[in-house]
Amino acid sequence: MLPTTSLNYDGTFNGLLTCIFTNYEEKLKITSINPPDIKNGDLFSESREVITDTSKAQRVWKAFKRYVSNKSLKAVYYAYLSENPGIELEILKYFQHTFQHKKCIHGDFANLNVLQISQTAKKVGREKHRMEAFVRFQLTKDNIYFATIEPDFNVLPLIKKHFTSRYSDQQWIIYDTRRKFGLYYDLQKTKVICIDFSEKKDVPAENKNFFGNTELEYQKLWQNYFKATTIKSRINTRLHNQHVPKRYWKYLIEKNSLSN
Amino acid sequence: MMFDRIKEKLEILADAAKYDVSCSSSGSKRSNKNKGLGNSDGMGICHSYTEDGRCVSLLKILLTNHCIFDCAYCVTRRSNDIQRAAFKVQEVVDLTINFYRRNYIEGLFLSSGIFKDPDFTMERLIQVAKKLRLEENFNGYIHLKSIPGTSDELMREAGLYADRLSVNIEIPTISGLKKLAPEKDHSDFIKPMEKVKNEIIQYKSEKKIIKSTPIYAPAGQSTQMIVGATGESDREVMLSANHYYKNYNMKRVYYSGYVPIRSDPRLPSMGSQVPLLRENRLYQTDWLMRFYGFKVEELLNQEFPNLDIEVDPKLSWALRNPQHFPIDINRAEKEILMRIPGVGLKSVSKILDARKYRKLNYGHLKAIGVAFNRARYFIICDSRGWESSDLDSGKIKSLILRNSVGKFRKEYTSQLSLF
Ligand code: SF4
Numbered sequence: 016m017l018p019t020t021s022l023n024y025d026g027t028f029n030g031l032l033t034c035i036f037t038n039y040e041e042k043l044k045i046t047s048i049n050p051p052d053i054k055n056g057d058l059f060s061e062s063r064e065v066i067t068d069t070s071k072a073q074r075v076w077k078a079f080k081r082y083v084s085n086k087s088l089k090a091v092y093y094a095y096l097s098e099n100p101g102i103e104l105e106i107l108k109y110f111q112h113t114f115q116h117k118k119c120i121h122g123d124f125a126n127l128n129v130l131q132i133s134q135t136a137k138k139v140g141r142e143k144h145r146m147e148a149f150v151r152f153q154l155t156k157d158n159i160y161f162a163t164i165e166p167d168f169n170v171l172p173l174i175k176k177h178f179t180s181r182y183s184d185q186q187w188i189i190y191d192t193r194r195k196f197g198l199y200y201d202l203q204k205t206k207v208i209c210i211d212f213s214e215k216k217d218v219p220a221e222n223k224n225f226f227g228n229t230e231l232e233y234q235k236l237w238q239n240y241f242k243a244t245t246i247k248s249r250i251n252t253r254l255h256n257q258h259v260p261k262r263y264w265k266y267l268i269e270k271n272s273l274s275n
Numbered sequence: 276m277m278f279d280r281i282k283e284k285l286e287i288l289a290d291a292a293k294y295d296v297s298c299s300s301s302g303s304k305r306s307n308k309n310k311g312l313g314n315s316d317g318m319g320i321c322h323s324y325t326e327d328g329r330c331v332s333l334l335k336i337l338l339t340n341h342c343i344f345d346c347a348y349c350v351t352r353r354s355n356d357i358q359r360a361a362f363k364v365q366e367v368v369d370l371t372i373n374f375y376r377r378n379y380i381e382g383l384f385l386s387s388g389i390f391k392d393p394d395f396t397m398e399r400l401i402q403v404a405k406k407l408r409l410e411e412n413f414n415g416y417i418h419l420k421s422i423p424g425t426s427d428e429l430m431r432e433a434g435l436y437a438d439r440l441s442v443n444i445e446i447p448t449i450s451g452l453k454k455l456a457p458e459k460d461h462s463d464f465i466k467p468m469e470k471v472k473n474e475i476i477q478y479k480s481e482k483k484i485i486k487s488t489p490i491y492a493p494a495g496q497s498t499q500m501i502v503g504a505t506g507e508s509d510r511e512v513m514l515s516a517n518h519y520y521k522n523y524n525m526k527r528v529y530y531s532g533y534v535p536i537r538s539d540p541r542l543p544s545m546g547s548q549v550p551l552l553r554e555n556r557l558y559q560t561d562w563l564m565r566f567y568g569f570k571v572e573e574l575l576n577q578e579f580p581n582l583d584i585e586v587d588p589k590l591s592w593a594l595r596n597p598q599h600f601p602i603d604i605n606r607a608e609k610e611i612l613m614r615i616p617g618v619g620l621k622s623v624s625k626i627l628d629a630r631k632y633r634k635l636n637y638g639h640l641k642a643i644g645v646a647f648n649r650a651r652y653f654i655i656c657d658s659r660g661w662e663s664s665d666l667d668s669g670k671i672k673s674l675i676l677r678n679s680v681g682k683f684r685k686e687y688t689s690q691l692s693l694f
Contacts, residue, residue: 122628254328
């Protein structure tokens with residue numbers, strides 16, 4: 016029996032691709048691929064650190080690209096952003112499948128691996144759309160439109176394009192408080208930033224002093240609008256909660272009562 | 276900005292606008308040029324949902340709820356004793372921009388009561404749109420109501436700034452309209468519709484020759500019909516909808532279950548239920564017509580003038596037409612697959628993809644997302660047996676109903692008991 020290996024990588028997409036490269040280069044039998052903080056190696060497999068190598072990553076990606084459609088490329092990248100435990104191994108399997116059949120397997124929904132990648136990608140896509148919809152900017156005294164999010168998946172890289180092309184004449188920041196990085200658009204381009212919010216009062220959303228009076232007035236107007244636009248005789252709470260699951264309410268100014 | 280005053284107006288004028296069900300912000304394409312504000316990329320975004328489950332995508336308000344008309348079905352009618360208010364043009368512009376910058380909305384949906392006369396009203400609506408486009412460099416979505424009776428020149432101008440224009444036909448039959456809005460003439464509704472249609476056609480043909488032809492209402496026009504106010508049948512509603520789709524190139528027809536707002540011998544009594552389920556069935560029929568290749572006469576005809584409330588219209592059609600089934604999942608063409616109950620457009624395209632790799636069986640179909648409880652009686656695939664080979668339509672229907680937890684189950688058991 017071949018000895019099995021579990022790989023540890025730095026959590027980046029290129030890192031994952033390097034793992035896949037390593038798998039082929041050294042003909043390994045891999046039982047798990049783990050991002051930092053998660054060590055999944057079992058007693059019987061050898062554990063190894065993989066150093067991200069962009070040129071190796073590029074080579075794998077290029078080879079993969081030769082066979083597959085854009086849908087496949089997107090599905091794999093989206094699935095990776097899910098950060099679901101074990102998704103790396105599924106992605107490896109997906110590559111193996113593709114290389115073995117020498118063709119795009121995206122439509123083979125009766126294959127469990129393909130179905131899982133495509134369903135995971137779909138969930139990530141849904142989260143992306145939700146964030147595009149539910150981000151609520153608040154205008155700070157420094158004239159920056161500021162929003163924090165805490166998405167289920169790492170969708171910040173996916174929503175960058177949408178916000179950059181839509182809000183190109185205002186400065187804005189969208190900060191992922193769970194993953195501790197954000198996007199900052201400075202009227203020229205959108206950059207990745209890290210801010211230290213170690214104290215709660217440093218988080219703008221938690222501290223009204225960051226915002227001017229007009230900001231609160233507009234929030235109130237929006238809350239009022241939202242109330243006025245509901246048709247009472249048609250209230251359908253089940254349908255409503257299905258569209259906006261409770262865990263998203265925290266973003267929505269209109270859902271947070273006027274009292275605070 | 277005088278926030279208190281604005282707040283009051285907003286409450287009145289949003290409240291009055293909410294009966295217009297359209298909130299779509301899709302179908303337009305405006306990119307953000309020269310670092311302006313906003314874009315519309317074809318797919319509208321729902322930024323929130325009201326407690327009645329409707330998408331909130333646009334700031335939907337009336338410019339004013341003063342009106343010289345007295346249409347029976349409308350809260351804004353002149354004889355109604357309500358608070359009246361009117362926005363200034365600049366106020367609407369400021370609200371739209373400030374909401375948009377905070378990512379609350381995709382744009383503006385501006386309608387109005389008719390003050391003075393149709394042209395005077397329409398001109399104000401156009402002013403708002405023009406300011407947004409030219410002064411604020413705004414590329415978000417703008418939907419303007421075409422005021423019935425507006426002149427052709429103004430309708431031409433409106434389309435230069437708006438993404439979508441709509442006239443609500445409101446009452447599906449001409450006789451119903453006469454009864455409920457005696458001061459209004461059917462042709463007043465048709466005139467702006469006709470003009471917008473012709474402008475769009477002209478734009479499309481000129482665009483081919485002259486690249487710089489100014490864009491005209493890129494998201495087309497839509498209309499809305501109130502159902503359940505005048506005793507019309509589902510067949511009449513859908514024939515009317517079909518007429519507008521065909522003859523005026525409507526992008527969408529909306530159906531709005533009548534919400535009782537007053538007691539009037541011509542209307543359903545106060546406290547009668549909003550026909551939500553009927554409304555839902557009409558939308559399903561609309562989709563079958565537009566995307567699934569069904570003709571109105573197949574779904575609704577003289578013998579069958581009203582939709583079955585208990586089951587969706589596709590299933591209802593299949594039960595009435597058992598001669599078309601079973602359908603072979605692994606062989607049937609796309610158009611045929613689309614006719615299977617419980618198989619939506621997404622499932623159809625997945626089936627077409629997946630069956631290239633292997634023959635599909637029940638397990639595969641479930642994994643793909645087919646509503647198996649409904650579909651199983653109408654298909655054969657790579658699993659043994661055909662579920663309904665010895666069942667008649669009535670049996671199948673009761674089996675499906677027994678095993679389903681319909682979206683509207685609760686609503687319709689209470690609604691059914693009223694019949
Ligand atoms: S003209 Fe329009 S706003 Fe005025 S009463 Fe009739 S439907 Fe209502």
